[in-house]
Amino acid sequence: MxxxxxxxxxxxxxxxxxxxxxxxxxxxxxxxxxxxxxxxxxxxxxxxxxxxxxxxxxxxxxxxxxxxxxxxxxxxxxxxxxxxxxxEADELVLRTDRARLEAVRAERAEVAASYFESLAPDWDRIRAAHVADETVERALLDAVGPGPIDTLLDIGTGTGRILEILAPRCRRGLGIDRSREMLHLARTRLDSLGLEHCAVRHGDIYQLDIPSGTMDVAVLHHVLHFLDRPGDAVREVARTLRPGGRLLVVDFARHEVERLRTEYAHHRLGFADGEVMAFCSDAGLELEPVAHFAPAPPEHARRDGEAVERLTVTLWGARKNAIAPPVVHDLEAAS
Ligand SMILES: C[S@@+](CC[C@H](N)C(=O)[O-])C[C@H]1O[C@@H](n2cnc3c(N)ncnc32)[C@H](O)[C@@H]1O
Structure with a gap:
C-alpha cells in the first residue's frame, strides 16, 4: 500500500x-x-x-x-x-516531447557517425592499442567451433575484420554497418581476400532488414558500447537467430575510463555481466559461460609511445532456445 x-x-x-x-x-x-x-x-x-x-x-x-x-x-x-x-499518446505536449527526443537521438547518432567516418581508416590500429585482439579473436573462433556453420551475421562490421577471421567457418557471411565509410573499407578488405561468400550492406542494428529465424551465429564485436539502447539492439539481433542459433558479444567489461566517452564517442563504459545477462534473457536467449580477458601487461598497453588505460574485454555467448522447427535459410534473398 x-x-x-x-x-x-x-x-x-x-x-x-x-x-x-x-x-x-x-x-x-x-x-x-x-x-x-x-x-x-x-x-x-x-x-x-x-x-x-x-x-x-x-x-x-x-x-x-x-x-x-x-x-x-x-x-x-x-x-x-x-x-x-x-x-493519450497523441496529446500535443507528448508529440512535442517525442519530436525533441528524436532530435536528441539524431544528434547522438550524428556524433557517433561522424566520429566513425573520420576514424575509419585508422580503426584497426586504434582497436589494437586497446585490447589483446589475438587472444579475443582466438576465443571467438573457439566459441564458434570448427563449423562449418551455415549463416553468420556480423553487425557493426566496421572494417570487416570479424568477417575475415570467421569466414573459413561459415557458408555465408553477412556484415552490417551504419557507416558507409566503414562499409567501403570492409568491402575493400573482403575483395582483396577473395571472400566471395561474405558480403556487407548498410543497415541499422535497431531495425535489421533480415528475416527472423535465419541466422546461425550473430556477432557483436565492440559495437554495444556505442549504442544508446543496447537491450533493444540485442533483442533485434536475437530475432534474426534461428532456434538454437547463437549470439556472441565481445565488449569491454564495466570500466571508468571517462575519456573513451569524450574522445571516442563510447556511449557506455563497458558492461557488467549482469547487464548483458539481462539483455539476453529479455531477448529470449540463454547466457552461456562468460570469458573475461584481463588487460595486457602495462608495457604492451601503449599507443604511439603513450600509455593507455588497461581495459578488460569480455566474451559473452548466448543461445536461442531450440524449441521451434528449423527455418529454411535464404540469406541471398535477404541480401
Ligand atoms: C568499434 S567499431 C567495431 C567494428 C568491428 N565489429 C570490429 O570489431 O572490428 C563499431 C562499428 O559499429 C558500427 N555501428 C555503430 N552503431 C551502429 C548501428 N546503430 N547499426 C549498425 N552499425 C553500427 C559503426 O559504424 C562501427 O563500424
Missing part, C-alpha cells in the same frame, strides 16, 4: 508523467531530458529524484554522467505500465 501511494504521488504530476512517457524505451541523461522537456536542470533533477525514490525509474551512473531509465521490475513496475496504457 505504501509503495503504491508513493508511486502514485510521484507519477501524479504533469512533468513527471511526461518523463515516464519519454523514458518508456529510452535511457537519457538529465541534460538530454532537459532539452526534451524544455525545463531547467534543477527542476528536472528534482522530478527525477522523486521518480527514482518511488521505484519508477532507476539511475545508473557512468563516469561523469547519470542515465535514467525505467525500473523493469519491482513493485512500482505495474503502475508504470498502467500509466503508459492510460496516457
Amino acid at each position: 505504501d509503495v503504491l501511494v508513493h508511486a502514485l504521488k510521484a507519477a501524479g504530476e504533469p512533468t513527471r508523467l511526461r518523463i515516464l512517457v519519454v523514458l518508456e524505451r529510452n535511457e537519457l541523461t538529465v541534460g538530454e531530458l532537459c532539452r526534451v522537456l524544455g525545463q531547467s536542470q534543477p527542476r528536472v533533477s528534482r522530478h527525477l529524484k522523486l521518480l527514482v525514490d518511488a521505484g519508477l525509474l532507476e539511475r545508473h551512473a557512468e563516469g561523469a554522467s547519470a542515465f535514467f531509465r525505467p525500473c523493469l521490475d519491482g513493485p512500482a513496475r505495474r503502475l508504470y505500465e498502467t500509466v503508459l496504457d492510460l496516457v
Whole structure:
C-alpha cells in the first residue's frame, strides 16, 4: 500500500508523467531530458529524484554522467505500465516531447557517425592499442567451433575484420554497418581476400532488414558500447537467430575510463555481466559461460609511445532456445 501511494504521488504530476512517457524505451541523461522537456536542470533533477525514490525509474551512473531509465521490475513496475496504457499518446505536449527526443537521438547518432567516418581508416590500429585482439579473436573462433556453420551475421562490421577471421567457418557471411565509410573499407578488405561468400550492406542494428529465424551465429564485436539502447539492439539481433542459433558479444567489461566517452564517442563504459545477462534473457536467449580477458601487461598497453588505460574485454555467448522447427535459410534473398 505504501509503495503504491508513493508511486502514485510521484507519477501524479504533469512533468513527471511526461518523463515516464519519454523514458518508456529510452535511457537519457538529465541534460538530454532537459532539452526534451524544455525545463531547467534543477527542476528536472528534482522530478527525477522523486521518480527514482518511488521505484519508477532507476539511475545508473557512468563516469561523469547519470542515465535514467525505467525500473523493469519491482513493485512500482505495474503502475508504470498502467500509466503508459492510460496516457493519450497523441496529446500535443507528448508529440512535442517525442519530436525533441528524436532530435536528441539524431544528434547522438550524428556524433557517433561522424566520429566513425573520420576514424575509419585508422580503426584497426586504434582497436589494437586497446585490447589483446589475438587472444579475443582466438576465443571467438573457439566459441564458434570448427563449423562449418551455415549463416553468420556480423553487425557493426566496421572494417570487416570479424568477417575475415570467421569466414573459413561459415557458408555465408553477412556484415552490417551504419557507416558507409566503414562499409567501403570492409568491402575493400573482403575483395582483396577473395571472400566471395561474405558480403556487407548498410543497415541499422535497431531495425535489421533480415528475416527472423535465419541466422546461425550473430556477432557483436565492440559495437554495444556505442549504442544508446543496447537491450533493444540485442533483442533485434536475437530475432534474426534461428532456434538454437547463437549470439556472441565481445565488449569491454564495466570500466571508468571517462575519456573513451569524450574522445571516442563510447556511449557506455563497458558492461557488467549482469547487464548483458539481462539483455539476453529479455531477448529470449540463454547466457552461456562468460570469458573475461584481463588487460595486457602495462608495457604492451601503449599507443604511439603513450600509455593507455588497461581495459578488460569480455566474451559473452548466448543461445536461442531450440524449441521451434528449423527455418529454411535464404540469406541471398535477404541480401
Ligand atoms: C568499434 S567499431 C567495431 C567494428 C568491428 N565489429 C570490429 O570489431 O572490428 C563499431 C562499428 O559499429 C558500427 N555501428 C555503430 N552503431 C551502429 C548501428 N546503430 N547499426 C549498425 N552499425 C553500427 C559503426 O559504424 C562501427 O563500424
